[in-house]
Amino acid sequence: MPSQVPLVEYLELGEDPRLVANECTECGARFFDRRNACASCFGTSFRKAPVESTGELRAYTIVSFAAPGIPTPFVAGVVDCDGTSVRANVINCPPDPEHVKVGMKVRLATYPIGTDDNGTEAIGFGFEPIS
Amino acid sequence: MANDDIWILGIDMTKFGKHPDKDTVDLAAEAAMGALQDGGVTMRDMGVLAAGNLMGAAAGLGQQLQKQIGQTGIPVYNVANACATGATALRTAIMAVKAGETDMGLAVGVEKLAGAGLLSGGTRKAEGNTWTPHGRYGAVAPVDGRIGTETMPGVFAQVGMEYLHDHPYDGEPFQLFARISEKNHAHSTLNPKAAYQKRMTLEEIMGDVMIAFPNTRPMCSANCDGAAAAVVVSGERLKSLSKEQQQRAVKVRASVLTSDPWQEACQILPDVNTLTRMAAEQAYEQAGVGPEDLDLVELHDCFATAELVHYDNLMLCKPGDAVSLFESGATSRDGKIPVNVSGGLESKGHPIAATGIANVWEIATHLRGEAGDRQIKGAKVGLAHVIGLGSACGVHILEKPAA
Numbered sequence: 001m002p003s004q005v006p007l008v009e010y011l012e013l014g015e016d017p018r019l020v021a022n023e024c025t026e027c028g029a030r031f032f033d034r035r036n037a038c039a040s041c042f043g044t045s046f047r048k049a050p051v052e053s054t055g056e057l058r059a060y061t062i063v064s065f066a067a068p069g070i071p072t073p074f075v076a077g078v079v080d081c082d083g084t085s086v087r088a089n090v091i092n093c094p095p096d097p098e099h100v101k102v103g104m105k106v107r108l109a110t111y112p113i114g115t116d117d118n119g120t121e122a123i124g125f126g127f128e129p130i131s
Numbered sequence: 132m133a134n135d136d137i138w139i140l141g142i143d144m145t146k147f148g149k150h151p152d153k154d155t156v157d158l159a160a161e162a163a164m165g166a167l168q169d170g171g172v173t174m175r176d177m178g179v180l181a182a183g184n185l186m187g188a189a190a191g192l193g194q195q196l197q198k199q200i201g202q203t204g205i206p207v208y209n210v211a212n213a214c215a216t217g218a219t220a221l222r223t224a225i226m227a228v229k230a231g232e233t234d235m236g237l238a239v240g241v242e243k244l245a246g247a248g249l250l251s252g253g254t255r256k257a258e259g260n261t262w263t264p265h266g267r268y269g270a271v272a273p274v275d276g277r278i279g280t281e282t283m284p285g286v287f288a289q290v291g292m293e294y295l296h297d298h299p300y301d302g303e304p305f306q307l308f309a310r311i312s313e314k315n316h317a318h319s320t321l322n323p324k325a326a327y328q329k330r331m332t333l334e335e336i337m338g339d340v341m342i343a344f345p346n347t348r349p350m351c352s353a354n355c356d357g358a359a360a361a362v363v364v365s366g367e368r369l370k371s372l373s374k375e376q377q378q379r380a381v382k383v384r385a386s387v388l389t390s391d392p393w394q395e396a397c398q399i400l401p402d403v404n405t406l407t408r409m410a411a412e413q414a415y416e417q418a419g420v421g422p423e424d425l426d427l428v429e430l431h432d433c434f435a436t437a438e439l440v441h442y443d444n445l446m447l448c449k450p451g452d453a454v455s456l457f458e459s460g461a462t463s464r465d466g467k468i469p470v471n472v473s474g475g476l477e478s479k480g481h482p483i484a485a486t487g488i489a490n491v492w493e494i495a496t497h498l499r500g501e502a503g504d505r506q507i508k509g510a511k512v513g514l515a516h517v518i519g520l521g522s523a524c525g526v527h528i529l530e531k532p533a534a
Contacts (some may be wrong), residue, residue: 005262007277007516009269033267041392057398058296061288062344063280069352070276073344076285078293078400085396087279096303097344113272117260122271124278 002085007113007124012050017110017125019086023049030084053108054130055081056067062095075100079127091126105130135494136366137225138380140235141170142496144489147357147480148326149245155184155358159196159241162358162485168239170362170378174201177362178233181208181223183216183240183484196239198361205233214433215388216240217359217487217523218517220519222388224363231462234368240489241358241466242482248354279400284343284351284434286520291345291436294443298451305345307454309336312350312477314463319474321464321505323324326355350435359488368486381495384418384512389523403437403518407444410526413421414514415446418528422446425468425528427497429490431518432475444469445516445526464507472497472505490515491527498531 006013010032012020021030026043030051037044060077063070075090075102091109093099106127113122143165145158153161159182167173168247174197177275182193193207206227212219217240224236259268261472262271295304313333319325331349339347364372369380374405389410390468394402415421430445439453447468448456456462462470473479473493476486496502 005264005271007271008274009264029393029395033398034269039398059289059293060345061280061285061292062341063276063282063285064341064343065284066276066280066282067273067410069273074276074280076276076280076289078279078289078396083395083398087399089277089279102292103299113277116262120262122262 003119004123005123007122011123011125013110013123015110017108018053019051019108019125021049021051022046034099051084051086052082055079055086055106055127057100057102057104057106057127058085060090060100062097062100079106089126090128092128133206134229134231134365134367137228137365137383137386138364138369139361139383139491140172140359140369140376140380141166141168141362141493142492143169144359144485144492145357146324147355147482147489153356155187155192155241155243156195156199158356158358159184159192159239159360160199160241162198163196163237164241164361166360169374170443172235174203176235177205177237179206179208179224179227179236181210181220181230181236181238183220184242185211185216185483186242186244187212192239192241197206212523213519213521213526214431214481214483215517215523216276216484217489217518218527219388219487219523221361221488221491222386222525222526225386226382228363228365234365236363237360238363238488239358239360240487242484242518243356244354244482245356246354249348269300280343282343284346286401287434287437288343288346289441290403291434294398294440294453298454300454305337306333308345308350308435308439309333309347311438311457312336312376313473315432315475315477316349318464318505319478322474322479325474325478326353327478328474346434346436349479352476353478355480355482357480357482357485357489359485359492361488361491368414379499380532381498382530382532383527384420385414385526387413387417387526388526389413393489393522401520401522403520403522404440404444406522406524407441407516407518410524411445414526414528420512420528425514427469427472427494427507427513428491429471429473430516431455432471432477433481433518436495438470438475441503441516445514454467464505469507472507484520487517487525490517491529494529498529
């Protein structure tokens, strides 16, 4: 098996892939990027917090026109994972409004993005419908 | 001396559309000279200049403009605040007058966007031959398109769909948003300054090219060229001007600018709601009026999906009731609270930095009774709203000049 890297640092690969947020130890606000301080309470101390891997699709769009190199159409959305909002594509689902609905239940899923010159495979994530 | 009594003395906008023979300075000069002439004043009277041109923010539009229309040594503030750049320029000029630093100032916004195509977040970078983490997310490849979308039509599509999630809607979302667009395109037929003045049927709108569901092309703001400018004056200075100038001056009852306060999901999907609601609350408080007192509203319909949520954010309806407000016909030009009688950004056009002053021009023109065929009869109070993603929100409430 080739070595793997996640598309973004907050995707934790392994047996059970999951998203891990930076959680403010003061107020509990969660962020996915590298932090200087908390945007909510200005605290500077963070801990790693695993995010629930199932959730509800709160908003979506089906993008038909995108920057060069991005295959279209694709479904972009916001998933409410037990109180933590996550930006992601909806994958493993036909990109049309008959199959994608706000309020639908979804779960985290990963997929390979490609392999680099060193043979390392990059792994991306999305959310797929729970049928 | 600080001054709370602020008026718009002169205001103008160019026709929005394609201006291949004019550059940004030409367009800004046309609007600025128009506003000065409208106010019966010259560059000599200006104590401050605030200028915005988002795409050329580093060029220093203010000084470029001065070199064409009048160099008097006054302070220039070149501002950039996404799609709220024009409102920010106006707010800057107002703050200078309000602070008592001067008693008259000029605000200008201009953009050349015709043929610009799709505007996206622009964070996509070239891919290398090895996966190497970059940036704040430690991403090994571009995330736009892989982790959601950064395109404007896609972001605002989600904003509209989220509203229908939070306030469940039984109907067909695509058709609902297309009908909002149909209203604004119908309004545009009466506006000679609009980039597009073409009535479109619901079928034409829904059958057009899909950009980001549920926004088709005519449901997106039209990229075009244009400029707008305004002269603001203190009440004290206005008293020294002619009767005619005083009669046409429009009172600025509220001028507010906000940014997005932290909310749970605001760094996931830009939150255009909370800062608009905050700006509206502050503006109503400043103006001493409520939404029920407004005779017309120009709000930031950068996409049809955005107009719906701002009915609610500007408190034109009860919380959660935006769909019923629209369904009642209240926001059409013959309705209780006409919204975007200019045609809105979807048809009037959206030359980014001009928009936040052009919407104030639209309101002022109705309050002066000079809006011609599209005049909202007897309009006394109006509100202009603009959003810049990132985010910034400007709200201005204007009142009819004294009789």
